[in-house]
Amino acid sequence: MHRLAQLAQQPSRRIIGLMSGTSLDGLDVALCRLHGHGTATRLELEHFATVPYEEEFRRRVRQVFAREQVSLEYLTLLNPWIGQQHARMVLGCLYEWQVAPAEVDLLASHGQTVYHAPAHQHQHPEFPGLNATLQLGDADHLAVGTGIITVGDFRQKHIAAGGEGAPLATYGDFLLLSSPTEERLLLNLGGIANFTYLPPTNSENTQTASAAFSTDTGPGNTLLDAVVRAHFPQLSFDEDGRLAAASTAHPNLLAELLNHPFFAAALPKTTGPELFGLAYLHAAQARTGTQALPVEGLLATLVELSATGVARAVQLALGEQPALAVYASGGGAHNPVLLAALQRHLPACNFASTAALGVPPDAKEAILFALLANEAVAGRPFSIGAGRQRVPAIRMGKISLPD
Ligand SMILES: Nc1ncnc2c1ncn2[C@@H]1O[C@H](COP(=O)(O)OP(=O)(O)OP(=O)(O)O)[C@@H](O)[C@H]1O
Ligand SMILES: CC(=O)N[C@H]1[C@@H]2OC[C@@H](O2)[C@@H](O)[C@@H]1O[C@H](C)C(=O)O
Numbered sequence: 001m002h003r004l005a006q007l008a009q010q011p012s013r014r015i016i017g018l019m020s021g022t023s024l025d026g027l028d029v030a031l032c033r034l035h036g037h038g039t040a041t042r043l044e045l046e047h048f049a050t051v052p053y054e055e056e057f058r059r060r061v062r063q064v065f066a067r068e069q070v071s072l073e074y075l076t077l078l079n080p081w082i083g084q085q086h087a088r089m090v091l092g093c094l095y096e097w098q099v100a101p102a103e104v105d106l107l108a109s110h111g112q113t114v115y116h117a118p119a120h121q122h123q124h125p126e127f128p129g130l131n132a133t134l135q136l137g138d139a140d141h142l143a144v145g146t147g148i149i150t151v152g153d154f155r156q157k158h159i160a161a162g163g164e165g166a167p168l169a170t171y172g173d174f175l176l177l178s179s180p181t182e183e184r185l186l187l188n189l190g191g192i193a194n195f196t197y198l199p200p201t202n203s204e205n206t207q208t209a210s211a212a213f214s215t216d217t218g219p220g221n222t223l224l225d226a227v228v229r230a231h232f233p234q235l236s237f238d239e240d241g242r243l244a245a246a247s248t249a250h251p252n253l254l255a256e257l258l259n260h261p262f263f264a265a266a267l268p269k270t271t272g273p274e275l276f277g278l279a280y281l282h283a284a285q286a287r288t289g290t291q292a293l294p295v296e297g298l299l300a301t302l303v304e305l306s307a308t309g310v311a312r313a314v315q316l317a318l319g320e321q322p323a324l325a326v327y328a329s330g331g332g333a334h335n336p337v338l339l340a341a342l343q344r345h346l347p348a349c350n351f352a353s354t355a356a357l358g359v360p361p362d363a364k365e366a367i368l369f370a371l372l373a374n375e376a377v378a379g380r381p382f383s384i385g386a387g388r389q390r391v392p393a394i395r396m397g398k399i400s401l402p403d
Contacts, residue, residue, distance in 0.1 A: 003149065004399065008378045011035060013105040014046075016148070017370030018086060020112045020137070022191030022222055022273055023331060024061055025236070026052040027086055029093045030366035031104070037379040041175050041371065047097045048363040051089040064114050066273040075114070075136070082112050082137035087145025094146075107150040108373030108397070109142050110365075111135030116272035118164040120265065133165035143400035151373035151397035161392035164270040167194045167214035170391050171375070172368035174198060174212050174384050177357055183324040185314065186354065187342075188365065189332025192272060193220035193310050197317055212384050213391055215268035215317075218309030219276040220332045223302045226278050231295045238299055241337030247296035249304035256284040257305050263312050303338050311345035323348035329361035372396055 007013055012035040019028040029051060033044040053061075064070040064078060086109065094101055117132040124130075139152025155165035173186045173196035180202040187195045196214040224244070225237050238244055260280070262271060281302075285291045293301075314322055326349045332338050333353055343351055354361050375382075376397040383393040 004377060007105050007149075010105070010378075013374060013378065014103065015106045015108055015370040015373055016090060016104055017366040017368065017373070018090065018107065018109045018142075019366040019369055020086070020110060021365065022113060023225060023237075024053060024058045024065070025331065026050040027089050028363065028366035029090060030363045030370060031093075031097065031099065032367055032370040034370060034374045037374055038382050039175060039178075041374065043176055043359075043367065043371075045360070045363060045367065047093070047099075048360060048366070049093050049096075050362060051093065057085065061112060061114070066115060066277060068274075078114075079136045079138050080141050083139065083141025084145055086137050087142045090142070090146050090148075101147045104148050106370075106373050106377060107139075107142055107146060107148045108154075108369040109137065109139050109150055109152040110154065110369050111137040111139070111152060113272070116166065116270065116274060118270050120262075120269065121271060121275055131159045131164045133159065139398065139400040143402040147402045149402065150400040151376050152400060153398045154369065154372055154396040156398075157394050157396040158392065161394045163392055164268075166270040167196070167216060167268075168372065168396065169194060169196050169365070169368055170212060170214040170384060171396075172371035173214070175371060175375075175382075176367075177327070177354075177359070178212070185324055185326045185349070186364075187310065187326050187328045188330040189220045189306075189328060189335070189338065190330040190365070191220055191222040191225070192276070193217045193306055193330075193332065194270075195310070195314070213268055213317075215313055216270045217313040218263060218271065219302070219306050220330065221306070221335075222273045222276055223278075223281055223305070224299060226273075227281070227295065227298050227302065230278065237331070238335075241299075241303060241335045243296050244299035244303045244337045247294065247300040249301040250288075250290055250293055250297055252288045253284060253290045253293065253298075254301050254304055254308070256288045257281070257301070258308060258312075259284075263309060267313060267316055300337075303335075303341055306332070306338060307341035307345050310342060314346060314349075321348050322346065325349070326351045327354045327357055328352070329354040329359070329364040331362070333361045 017030040031047040035042040139150040143150040159165045184198040194216045381393045384391040
């Protein structure tokens with residue numbers, strides 16, 4: 001506790017942000033130097049790596065990932081095991097970067113989401129209105145395994161304060177990437193796509209902060225990856241969208257997929273592969289008689305679905321022809337076919353990568369969790385609209401001590 005009080009007083013802190021997303025591609029590890037806190041926060045990214053998961057890691061997580069029925073014993077075993085694996089991966093990065101664990105002030109660990117259950121999605125009759133989400137990889141195992149104080153399990157506080165436990169990007173995006181003059185959209189194209197809307201902070205409107213918010217928009221890469229894996233077991237994604245580029249979207253299947261009420265629901269909203277999985281796709285194919293659609297056509301349809309989901313959410317928030325600066329991040333930002341579809345749907349928007357703002361697109365989410373840990377230890381709850389748009393004024397994360 002004494003160490004934590006010291007950390008809070010330091011002008012800057014060295015924090016490792018960890019993110020393991022829905023794509024199960026690997027653990028993102030971002031070593032950050034964070035100066036100050038709140039709106040005065042300044043970031044220096046010292047090192048970044050994605051430690052790829054071995055097939056065996058993915059196989060074990062998939063035993064429970066987004067599944068309604070699993071072995072409770074297996075789930076219990078995975079919780080410390082993932083924590084231990086993540087600790088090992090962090091130590092491997094530190095060794096490579098020639099940084100001693102004692103030179104790092106904090107670890108910020110998101111853990112592995114295995115089930116996301118916002119009320120609109122589970123609709124369980126015994127728990128009406130209850131939002132829930134579960135991340136595995138207990139932070140005590142990271143703290144003891146690395147010797148670094150660890151902040152983990154960020155999402156529960158957001159739910160306790162009235163949110164859905166996601167997206168949490170709002171807080172870090174607002175602190176780090178707001179512009180005094182530019183109206184921005186920070187678009188993350190991960191397994192699930194989401195965005196943060198950031199109005200200019202110098203706007204005449206003193207309510208500006210209260211207009212900043214984040215929402216999921218629907219699938220990003222999750223369905224694309226699932227279809228690629230089902231057809232080509234040796235591949236994990238459609239590199240540069242080459243397969244999708246060889247065909248065009250099937251209009252009836254696309255319309256059927258977009259018929260899901262999620263796409264018209266009010267913002268903000270969250271979702272996951274529990275909803276946007278192969279069962280959803282196969283049901284829509286059965287209803288439209290498109291079961292025999294070749295894989296290229298399927299992928300082209302799914303790229304269009306992801307882009308349309310983003311465009312619909314942007315239009316719900318900002319009107320039919322929004323003209324603002326969009327900064328993309330996440331793995332989908334490397335997919336030229338997806339980016340071209342987005343530009344087609346939002347022609348008045350100017351698309352760039354978050355690299356243009358000094359944030360490497362693959363590192364962004366891991367950096368955001370380092371920012372959240374910085375706020376947990378050194379910040380004060382700051383208001384982004386005090387509960388409007390479900391952005392509660394809270395600090396998030398639980399603290400695990402190594403001893
Ligand atoms: N060159 C590329 N071409 C096409 N797609 C790509 C490329 N590089 C990465 N991707 C896609 O990005 C995915 C990984 O994205 P990312 O790491 O942002 O997801 P995540 O963080 O796991 O997801 P989430 O943000 O939903 O938790 C890959 O599975 C793949 O679908
Ligand atoms: C429950 C959960 O893990 N959600 C993730 C997921 O991946 C993208 C999207 O769905 C987003 O809502 C969230 O992650 C980011 C980092 C967030 O909370 O902002």
